[in-house]
Amino acid sequence: xxxxxxxxxxxxxxxxxxxxxxxxxxxxxxxxxxxxxxxxxxxxxxxxxxxxxxxxxxxxxxxxxxxxxxxxxxxxxxxxxxxxxxxxxxxxxxxxxxxxxxxxxxxxxxxxxxxxxxxxxxxxxxxxxxxxxxxxxxxxxxxxxxxxxxxxxxxxxxxxxxxxxxxxxxxxxxxxxxxxxxxxxxxxxxxxxxxxxxxxxxxxxxxxxxxxxxxxxxxxxxxxxxxxxxxxxxxxxxxxxxxxxxxxxxxxxxxxxxxxxxxxxxxxxxxxxxxxxxxxxxxxxxxxxxxxxxxxxxxxxxxxxxxxxxxxxx
Amino acid sequence: xxxxxxxxxxxxxxxxxxxxxxxxxxxxxxxxxxxxxxxxxxxxxxxxxxxxxxxxxxxxxxxxxxxxxxxxxxxxxxxxxxxxxxxxxxxxxxxxxxxxxxxxxxxxxxxxxxxxxxxxxxxxxxxxxxxxxxxxxxxxxxxxxxxxxxxxxxxxxxxxxxxxxxxxxxxxxxxxxxxxxxxxxxxxxxxxxxxxxxxxxxxxxxxxxxxxxxxxxxxxxxxxxxxxxxxxxxxxxxxxxxxxxxxxxxxxxxxxxxxxxxxxxxxxxxxxxxxxxxxxxxxxxxxxxxxxxxxxxxxxxxxxxxxxxxxxxxxxxxxxxxxxxxxxxxxxxxxxxxxxxxxxxxxxxxxxxxxxxxxxxxxxxxxxxxxxxxxxxxxxxxxxxxxxxxxxxxxxxxxx
Numbered sequence: 001x002x003x004x005x006x007x008x009x010x011x012x013x014x015x016x017x018x019x020x021x022x023x024x025x026x027x028x029x030x031x032x033x034x035x036x037x038x039x040x041x042x043x044x045x046x047x048x049x050x051x052x053x054x055x056x057x058x059x060x061x062x063x064x065x066x067x068x069x070x071x072x073x074x075x076x077x078x079x080x081x082x083x084x085x086x087x088x089x090x091x092x093x094x095x096x097x098x099x100x101x102x103x104x105x106x107x108x109x110x111x112x113x114x115x116x117x118x119x120x121x122x123x124x125x126x127x128x129x130x131x132x133x134x135x136x137x138x139x140x141x142x143x144x145x146x147x148x149x150x151x152x153x154x155x156x157x158x159x160x161x162x163x164x165x166x167x168x169x170x171x172x173x174x175x176x177x178x179x180x181x182x183x184x185x186x187x188x189x190x191x192x193x194x195x196x197x198x199x200x201x202x203x204x205x206x207x208x209x210x211x212x213x214x215x216x217x218x219x220x221x222x223x224x225x226x227x228x229x230x231x232x233x234x235x236x237x238x239x240x241x242x243x244x245x246x247x248x249x250x251x252x253x254x255x256x257x258x259x260x261x262x263x264x265x266x267x268x269x270x271x272x273x274x275x276x277x278x279x280x281x282x283x284x285x286x287x288x289x290x291x292x293x294x295x296x297x298x299x300x301x302x303x304x305x306x307x308x309x310x311x312x313x314x
Numbered sequence: 315x316x317x318x319x320x321x322x323x324x325x326x327x328x329x330x331x332x333x334x335x336x337x338x339x340x341x342x343x344x345x346x347x348x349x350x351x352x353x354x355x356x357x358x359x360x361x362x363x364x365x366x367x368x369x370x371x372x373x374x375x376x377x378x379x380x381x382x383x384x385x386x387x388x389x390x391x392x393x394x395x396x397x398x399x400x401x402x403x404x405x406x407x408x409x410x411x412x413x414x415x416x417x418x419x420x421x422x423x424x425x426x427x428x429x430x431x432x433x434x435x436x437x438x439x440x441x442x443x444x445x446x447x448x449x450x451x452x453x454x455x456x457x458x459x460x461x462x463x464x465x466x467x468x469x470x471x472x473x474x475x476x477x478x479x480x481x482x483x484x485x486x487x488x489x490x491x492x493x494x495x496x497x498x499x500x501x502x503x504x505x506x507x508x509x510x511x512x513x514x515x516x517x518x519x520x521x522x523x524x525x526x527x528x529x530x531x532x533x534x535x536x537x538x539x540x541x542x543x544x545x546x547x548x549x550x551x552x553x554x555x556x557x558x559x560x561x562x563x564x565x566x567x568x569x570x571x572x573x574x575x576x577x578x579x580x581x582x583x584x585x586x587x588x589x590x591x592x593x594x595x596x597x598x599x600x601x602x603x604x605x606x607x608x609x610x611x612x613x614x615x616x617x618x619x620x621x622x623x624x625x626x627x628x629x630x631x632x633x634x635x636x637x638x639x640x641x642x643x644x645x646x647x648x649x650x651x652x653x654x655x656x657x658x659x660x661x662x663x664x665x666x667x668x669x670x671x672x673x674x675x676x677x678x679x680x681x682x683x684x685x686x687x688x689x690x691x692x693x694x695x696x697x698x699x700x701x702x703x704x705x706x707x708x709x710x711x712x713x714x
Contacts, residue, residue: 002619009623012620012623013624013627015693018692018693019692034695037656038615038656038657038660038696039656041617041636041645041656041660042617043695043696044695045695063693063694063695064693064694064695065615065616065617065660065693065694065695065696066617066620067617067618067619067620067636068619068620068623070617071620071693145644176644177644
């Protein structure tokens, strides 16, 4: 028997917000996101009522075909969504859903992923982002049994720091059918592990180049500091290090170039690998140049700090 | 805590009180080693001999044809390995897609070791095709292993007809009868079976004891190599208390065989009751050639684990072939082999009765089940008013 928390069982036996949303008032829109299928053994329809003026989720309901943890995850998801701004809701991760239930058995983490995906589908529908440009459809199909692409597998590996193919199976089902794609999943894990090592190495290099830290000046002096440096090379960046590095690259390398054309920018926030920036001056207001500029900033940050960084203009 | 209504007897059974009473002295007073040359051990040896006779009687076999094992899995492994060792030049095995993992996973391992394995398919009733069997059989076939009755659906294979065909090709015939023993009368004297596996805890003996029938004349090399126990065919000091329990359980199972129609009557009441009061339900497998105690019912559009956990609230124990209950992500290999639609597969529940099941218990299940199914169907997106999505889904499933 699964080791479900009391909270999971409580949500399973007394689910919140089940059913559809049928009534809306002027200025409100109802959207639905659906994922899964009968074949997979779980499916979720998430319905959201959004206030168009305040961009707030006024109501959230669900219909779920699945096991106890799928039903509990859906129920918990609707609770988390009510009252959230649409843009805030976009940021909700499967981890948060699982944590709100006091955790899920690892084999059942895919239930929380299903919740996150239904949310994404609903918001994409609301924002009019066509579902065919959805990341899953862009990547190569890795798991044929459950229709999971490499893009999705990589995202879930990065977001949850997964290290084994078995964990990937627990989170997104990939590899859990005929298991013939397990070697491919191993390759993706290796790829991301290498990527991480590389980015840490690059970042450390940048850190040393831009910082008069004792590491650079004393590397060759004593064996003790040698060890220190090695340890530092292998350690992933802390958030503080990452933000400091991003700020430094922006100030020293990007802003001077923008200034030449009468533009400017500001670092707004960093969330995981997403760098949020505000474009100013001549940069703002022009749609085509904004996109080009965003890509240029992204390329610089990726090259100088972490290849996984993405830039969003807010 | 509500009283337990135990309808999961194909998973394991309650130890019969008489069985427990018979075995307990061998865990306290009679702790001697049956091999010892003193009266204290000798009386234990006598109990083992009596148990062997009780098991042999249930199977219609000779005492010397019974080897005590630790479980069904050991019996299956010992049987297949012995059949292969007896004919070292033959490298082919035939079994079915719906076997217990004790056979299926062993066969997969043997494939890596250079053996060829044919897995016979089954039709939507869970029955094999004799033509497919004949086509697969060659002079290179060392062993054919089929189960007597399926643990999930209760479907009974026409074992003797299969055996007739197998004998024509000179292969050894092994039957996993773990689910059949005690529910179907068996007589090895008139049978084509060479090797037969049984397990104690499915017939009201404790876990940790089983037996393997080996037809006189079959070359049997041991899996566990050690002392002279079991005539050198299974090393290791005997699990005396377990053996005594299995003997008593075999005796009681034989007595109960005459009353088995009572179990079947209750099973039918449960099955008919469910089909009558709950729409969109189907019986999986062969409704005729089936164990009298088992029913496997598909509740469409909902998921098995959710049903089980809801039943659990009322103290009702059953099991499911759904993906979510197994820890693997695929629904049961048995139900998939039957070619059932996914809308049925994921919501399949097995109820398995025993001689201790009462009519009041069946009535209680019929009382609470409709609300459980109803609640989960209300939660499900595959409702009738969403016919479009459902249709899309079912078409997609067919496309698979």
